[in-house]
Amino acid sequence: MSAVSAGPGLLAEPISLAEQSYRDIRDRLIMLDIKPGEPINDGQLALELGVGRTPVREALKRLEIDHLVISYPRRGTFATIVDITELADVSELRRSLEPLAARKAALGASDADRDALRELARDIERLRDKNVDKRGLMQYDLSVHRLIYRVAGNPHLEETLIRLDNLATRIWCLVLDKVPSVAGHIEEHADLLDAIVAREADAAEALALAHITSFEQTIRAVL
Incomplete structure (x- = not known):
């Protein structure tokens, strides 16, 4: 469930599953629902959001560009530390x-x-x-x-x-x-x-x- 995807004053518009996944995960990271440094399980997130793994993985790629997550070879993806x-x-x-x-x-x-x-x-x-x-x-x-x-x-x-x-x-x-x-x-x-x-x-x-x-x-x- 998204914490602030629409929010007060913002009208919800039809969006793709990948975009909705991106917004949901982004807002969890922003509000620290996903703690800084916490490992991110794409399968668990997919279950929680009610989507497949593909939209979640696409979202995580975008979130890495946003400096909200970071991926390490053979270690996985983590929420970035708040600097x-x-x-x-x-x-x-x-x-x-x-x-x-x-x-x-x-x-x-x-x-x-x-x-x-x-x-x-x-x-x-x-x-x-x-x-x-x-x-x-x-x-x-x-x-x-x-x-x-x-x-x-x-x-x-x-x-x-x-x-x-x-x-x-x-x-x-x-x-x-x-x-x-x-x-x-x-x-x-x-x-x-x-x-x-x-x-x-x-x-x-x-x-x-x-x-x-x-x-x-x-x-x-x-x-």
Whole structure:
């Protein structure tokens, strides 16, 4: 079962078994349901996902490119270790690309996109009433970023940012219990989403940069 394949604000679309397997396993790795360094049994995963081994093996090949798994000859495939030292490199790229995606989303969002962004913003504003746990909050974080990346309308930018956000989220999940206020970080997204909906490109760009900077500072504070 997928933890965050669709997620709040994201509409499920018909996809292949290989793509669904990729998303399911990817999100297990991101949320650390598959622990860093843990061996990956493709047969067991196939049973759990209700698919054959072929889609799972295809998914694992893609996940190796994403630096989420690593394969060793005669030893098998393992979830990669979460390397805290990657935070600086990942954040450096995100500080440049996240504001770009927010600006492009603000300038190019369709009416349907804006409806989805608006709905997600209002949903986030009600988070405290819902008493969402930290894991659920991280699912909202992933959903916001993935929606913005898609609305930005550049598949190459989207692919790059998803990979970076996945690595950042693994670091976040590793220290999640030490972070005092995850909800506050997630609630920052509402203003960003509203700026995109209002087509306020400069504001969206600035808010995206502030959000990424805040994320890095929060992680460093608990390390």
